[in-house]
Amino acid sequence: MIKFNRTKTEKAKAAVASLKAVKAVNGNYNTPEVNAALAEMFCGKCYICENKEGITSFQIEHLKAHKGDAELKYDWNNLFWACAHCNNIKRVEDEPILDCTQVDVEKK
Ligand SMILES: [Zn+2]
Secondary structure, three states: OOOOOOOOOHHHHHHHHHHHHHHHOOOOOOOHHHHHHHHHHOOOOOOOOOOOOOOOOEEEEEOOOOOOOHHHHOOHHHEEEEEHHHHHHOOHHHOOOOOOOOOOHHHO
16 A cells, blocks of 8 residues: 555645535535545545556545544545445444555555
8 A cells, every 4th residue: 555645735625625614514524525635635546455447436434433523524634535345344443544644554
């Protein structure tokens, strides 16, 4: 797994702004801006299996489970891009997992 940089691109800035707006109304974090920014940041790949080809559905994944925690739910730094398969098999019991935007996983 490669390290991804959570750089402040225009798409990332738009995603953060959209998260702020939906957080204010306890809305859905699954905004077009967030999807576009995550796809850009993770180069269109699932951050867990790194697949890109043949994946029919990507989902917004929370690195740290957000249940009951609005800060984690809408925190841009907690949002990752995962294929539906990986998102569905990752469980709370798997935490903590390495944050590939903070550490160079290949050097671990
Ligand atoms: Zn995957």
